[in-house]
Amino acid sequence: MTCLKSKKLWLVMACFSLAITLMACSASVSHEQVYIAVIPKQGKSSFFREVASGVNTAATEYGVRTTFEGAQNEEDYETQNSLIKRAIHANADAIVISAIDENKSNELLEEAVSKGIVVITIDSGVTYDGISQHIGTDNKESGRIAAKELCSMEPGQLNIGIVNFEKHTKNAIEREAGFMEQMEKESSVRIMDSVSTVSNASEAADATKELLEQNPTINAIVAFNEYTSLGVGYMIREMNRQDDIHVVAFDNNAESIGMIENNEIDRLIVQNPFAMGYLAIESALKEIEKRDTLTPEQFTEVLVVSRSNLYEYENQKFVFPFED
Template sequence: MFRIRSFIMPAILAFILLAGSLIILFITQPSPEKAIKVTAVIKAIANDQEFWEVIKTGMRAAANEFGITLDIQGPWVESDVDGQIRITENILKNDPPTALILAAADYIRLAPLVEQAVSQGIRVIAMDSGVASSRLVTFVTTNNIEGGEKVAAEMLRILEPGRKLAIINHVQGTTTAMEREEGARKVLAQDGRYPLLGVWFTENFEENAYAITVNLLKEYPDLGGILAMNEFSTLGTARALQDQGHAGKVRLVGFDSSLTEIQLIEQGVIAATVIQKPFNMGYLAVRAARDAAANRPLPPFIDTGSVLITADNLYEPENQKLLFPFVD
């Protein structure tokens, strides 16, 4: 009997100590990351634009890594500003998240919703495109003015002085369009040798870029080059130059890095393209949302970078990683 008690009492004490330790650990451990709910409202949810598909991949990778609940919403096309407003209003009314990542389709019109979200205690992170609010936690994006400068500087490098230029941009009113145009105009004005015919907007439809280019070729037979400011603008322009027999004659410098754009660089239709780092952008936006929810300090601006890609540097290992950002 004595020997049995000698075993039972230490076992009971050990159980009590273990249970107490587990209770203390449960009480004192930090809240799990999965308690953070992040909703992202992007410009376009359709899967035909590789830029947004890669951004979504980066966002999901970060959400999986940090154990965050992530919901990605948006209108079908970038030009549907009203649709993006309705989606955001519905989120704030019916399913408010801990943090909101917003890629605003319009710099002015989305601003009131940022104010509303902040008044509800939601931390708001801008991604890709800015919005007219001083209440953002941070802004995760490419430096688009610098990107526009790179497009124009490359055009000036490859095109003889005096040739006429046109800018084909995407959605009027978005900061990406405004800032890329600003950067390009700055470089052209500083040089002063290349007449700029104007700026045309596609509303982010490839077919519109195609039609604009065909009309430009008819109206300006001495057109020297086109600066296209996003993926669809670049693709539509390139296809029109091919179909009209002007590929390589009218120089094209574009933006973004879809597989088709890469092939067109190899074929000499596109002279160069400025690529963003959309995987990084999506990943860093979700990480910023996590940090904002935990009240960690963040810089007001997180630059995800851009790189000029040409036929000469297309196959460099570092650029291949950017062009094909696979996730294990």
């Protein structure tokens, strides 16, 4: 009799424990039910293809559903806003966005947050302060790094031309700001001109040509994203200026790596877009399930690439991700 009572008591306790466990599980969102809308500036560049690779890896690992869709170009904030609206109407659990304009999407992102949607920015942020986290390169610091690299290549007077991209994009603004802050500390530096162009290699090449024609004493150029870097490299090649103009540029693809090899670009500031995509999914899931307190910013690493370290073994995955 005592044994029977003990068995019944054990069964009751086991059922109670199971009920508590099931209640706890139902209180959190099942990973299979989670939908995260990822909205890059656009999806065609090597940079954002690597972001997509990081997103897909994390989505597979954590078992969440994602979409990855951007505008046709990195100036088309209206299409990007339409994608945000679509994500809101689809009741996304989170929106991950690389913002084309630091201001133009703020109202929609505020609406998303008001409806309980987690917002994470990657690569290029916004001025709206209701996001859960920003993940990306420390853009001001990377601008400072670019300045230091240029100064290290020329012991004499530096006459610098700046080729930047969309002037309302936060990472463009921050990189140039960091660059200028560092250059203000240097005595033998003169900023000859700064131009902004759309994120298109052909137009960046035209802007570079005009910059050099109007400022013939320029002996150093900095370019701040993948397309401006390619445009500068193309024009250095076309004008045969490899030996008299130092170039520090951003981002890597097969063409820009070739430009390093051919002396058309001297240094590349290589970012880690795979990590941005992966960490964005990871952070969004943490915030959805309230498992952790997110820091306001999470910086990903950069690597300075030159001809001297291009083929070093430890740099291969960083420099050549597009070969996979």
